[in-house]
Amino acid sequence: MKHPCLRDPVSSNGIYGWQNSLKYKVGNFRAKVKHLGLPELNVNCRKIKSAADGPPTKSLKKAKKSEVNYLPPHPQGETDETLEKERVELLYEYKKRDNTKIINEKMVKTFSLRRNDVILNKPAVIDFKARWPAMFELSQIEEEFRRITLKPLQSTFLGKLDQCTPRLLSLYRRKGGAVGKKLDETLDMLNEDNSIESRREAVIRGLILYLGEKTEELIKDYKVFDDDDVGTVQEALTTQVLNIFVVSKARDGDLQKQAGIAIEGAEVLFGIPDVAHACTYLMGLIYALELRYPNKLKYTFEVFQKIFLELEDVNQKVSSKVHDLKVSLHA
Numbered sequence: 001m002k003h004p005c006l007r008d009p010v011s012s013n014g015i016y017g018w019q020n021s022l023k024y025k026v027g028n029f030r031a032k033v034k035h036l037g038l039p040e041l042n043v044n045c046r047k048i049k050s051a052a053d054g055p056p057t058k059s060l061k062k063a064k065k066s067e068v069n070y071l072p073p074h075p076q077g078e079t080d081e082t083l084e085k086e087r088v089e090l091l092y093e094y095k096k097r098d099n100t101k102i103i104n105e106k107m108v109k110t111f112s113l114r115r116n117d118v119i120l121n122k123p124a125v126i127d128f129k130a131r132w133p134a135m136f137e138l139s140q141i142e143e144e145f146r147r148i149t150l151k152p153l154q155s156t157f158l159g160k161l162d163q164c165t166p167r168l169l170s171l172y173r174r175k176g177g178a179v180g181k182k183l184d185e186t187l188d189m190l191n192e193d194n195s196i197e198s199r200r201e202a203v204i205r206g207l208i209l210y211l212g213e214k215t216e217e218l219i220k221d222y223k224v225f226d227d228d229d230v231g232t233v234q235e236a237l238t239t240q241v242l243n244i245f246v247v248s249k250a251r252d253g254d255l256q257k258q259a260g261i262a263i264e265g266a267e268v269l270f271g272i273p274d275v276a277h278a279c280t281y282l283m284g285l286i287y288a289l290e291l292r293y294p295n296k297l298k299y300t301f302e303v304f305q306k307i308f309l310e311l312e313d314v315n316q317k318v319s320s321k322v323h324d325l326k327v328s329l330h331a
Contacts (some may be wrong), residue, residue, distance in 0.1 A: 090107070090110065141288060145287050149287065158276060167329050220244070299321050
C-alpha cells in the first residue's frame with residue numbers, strides 16, 4: 001500500500017521493476033561466484049560437461065532433496081591430491097581400535113572429496129564402500145547426514161514419528177476396504193508386543209499400506225533356523241535394490257529380530273535393533289550416496305523426507321497424497 005510501484009513488475013516509465021532487478025542481481029552474483037570456482041555452479045558448465053552428457057539441461061547435477069551442502073568446495077589450501085592422501089590415511093586409521101576421534105576429524109576434512117566421488121563419479125555402492133568404509137559406520141551416517149542437511153538424523157526422524165503416531169494409528173483404524181483389512185492385520189502386532197520399537201514398526205508398515213504401496217517393496221522378512229536358511233537370506237539379498245531386511249532368528253524358544261540394509265544387491269549394514277532405526281539409517285545413506293527414491297515407494301520416502309525429517313524442497317511440489325496426509329495429521 002505504501003509503495004504501489006512494487007505491485008507492477010514494470011514501472012510506469014518503462015524501466016524494469018524490482019522483480020527483474022532482483023533476478024539480474026542474483027544472476028550476476030552467481031556468475032561471479034562461478035568464476036571463483038564454486039563446484040555447485042561449475043559442475044553443469046558447458047565447458048566441463050562431456051559430449052555424452054548432451055545439452056546442459058540433461059543430467060543436471062543439483063540438490064533435489066533439500067541438501068544444504070550438496071557439492072561443497074574443498075577446504076582452503078586443500079586439493080584433490082592432498083585430500084586423496086587423507087583418504088588413504090583414513091583407511092589405515094579405520095583399522096585401528098578406539099580411534100574414533102581421528103576418524104571423525106578425517107571424515108570432516110574429506111567431506112568435499114567424498115561428495116565429488118558420489119555426485120561426479122557415481123560409483124557403485126560396493127566400490128564406494130571399499131573406498132570409504134568408515135562412511136558405513138552408524139555414527140558416521142548420522143554425521144554425514146548432518147553435514148549435508150545441517151539436521152540431526154535420528155532425533156528428528158524418530159521424534160516426529162513418535163509425535164505423529166497417535167494420529168496415524170487413528171487414521172489407520174478408520175481406513176476401510178481391502179487396505180483397511182491389511183492395516184488391521186498390521187496393527188494386530190501391537191496386541192502381542194506394545195513396546196515403543198514394535199509401535200514404531202507397526203506405524204511405518206501401516207504408513208506404506210495407507211499410502212497405497214506395498215510393504216514388501218521396502219521391508220523383507222526372513223526367519224532363520226539353521227545355516228541353510230542363512231545362505232538363503234544371503235542369496236535373496238543379491239536381488240534387492242534398496243531394501244530393509246529383518247532377520248528373525250530362533251533362540252531359546254524366542255524369535256530375536258535384527259534389521260539390515262541392502263543396496264544394489266549388497267548388504268551394507270546389519271545388526272540394527274529395529275525397523276524404525278533401519279529407516280533412519282536408510283535415509284541417511286540415501287543422502288550420503290545420492291540415491292533416488294524407488295518409484296514403487298515414492299510416497300513413503302516423500303513422507304520420510306518432508307514430514308518425518310521436515311526437509312521440504314521449495315522447487316518441488318508436494319504430491320497430493322502426502323499433502324492430504326499432512327493436512328490430516330494437523331487436523
